[in-house]
Amino acid sequence: MRKLMTIGYEGARVADFLDTLVSARVTTILDVREIAASRRRGFAKTALRAHLDSVGIGYRHEAALGSPREVRHRLRATHDYVRFFREFARHLGRHQNLIRALASELTGNVALLCYERDYRECHRKSVAAALAEAGGLRVHHLLVEADSAGKL
Numbered sequence: 001m002r003k004l005m006t007i008g009y010e011g012a013r014v015a016d017f018l019d020t021l022v023s024a025r026v027t028t029i030l031d032v033r034e035i036a037a038s039r040r041r042g043f044a045k046t047a048l049r050a051h052l053d054s055v056g057i058g059y060r061h062e063a064a065l066g067s068p069r070e071v072r073h074r075l076r077a078t079h080d081y082v083r084f085f086r087e088f089a090r091h092l093g094r095h096q097n098l099i100r101a102l103a104s105e106l107t108g109n110v111a112l113l114c115y116e117r118d119y120r121e122c123h124r125k126s127v128a129a130a131l132a133e134a135g136g137l138r139v140h141h142l143l144v145e146a147d148s149a150g151k152l
Contacts (some may be wrong), residue, residue, distance in 0.1 A: 003109040004137045006124045010117035012144040014042035018055050020144045024045060028058040029107030033115065033125050034066025062102070064095050067123040081121065088123045099127075104133035111142060 005024060009017050016113055021029070029052055036045035049059045075084040092099075112131075116122035119141040128139040 001106050001110050001131075001135050001137060003104065004128060004132055004135065005109065005111040005142050005143040006114075006119050006120060007121075007127050007144065008114055008116045008124070009038075009040065009043050009144065010066060010115050012112045012117075014051055017043075017144050018057075020142055021052075021057055021111060022055055024111070024140075024142055025055055025109050026111045028060060028106060028110045029060040029113050030065075030102070030106065031059065031113045032065040032111055033113070034063050034072075036061045036063070036067065040110070052135065060106075062098065063151065065092070065099055065127050067091070085123075085126060088126055092126055096130075099130045100134050101106045101114075101144065103131055108141075117143070120146050 003025075005019075005026065007020065029048075031045070031048070036048075038044045038048075042048065042051055045061060052059050070092055071084060071087045071091065074087070075081070111123045112128050114122050114124040115123075119125045119128075125139075125141075131137070132139045
């Protein structure tokens with residue numbers, strides 16, 4: 001990898017999301033959602049891949065790097081982010097071979113994708129940190145900017 005970034009699509013319009021990726025010169029999206037489905041139109045796996053293809057960005061889904069269902073649901077119930085990140089770290093620790101493989105396989109400018117707008121409240125920051133360490137990179141967190149009409 002040349003660059004490692006993260007991005008969330010919470011509240012974003014597909015056009016603004018794609019503009020942000022193109023502006024950042026992202027070449028590959030690594031989807032780190034456990035289930036690549038979304039209630040937001042255009043962000044489920046098949047539709048997202050088509051949108052990314054239209055602007056020349058590759059797509060790869062790694063479900064193993066998603067936050068496990070029980071960990072996500074516990075966070076929703078407790079709002080305990082300390083526990084959430086501790087539990088996710090244990091989960092991620094079981095996937096170190098995958099992290100090392102991705103760090104060596106992925107080329108270009110890669111952005112990790114998940115839902116949350118704020119990376120500090122998303123497991124993708126932990127995945128990014130592990131990939132950055134394995135690949136000797138720094139992480140840049142992208143934020144989808146609204147279009148000129150000011151709407152997300």
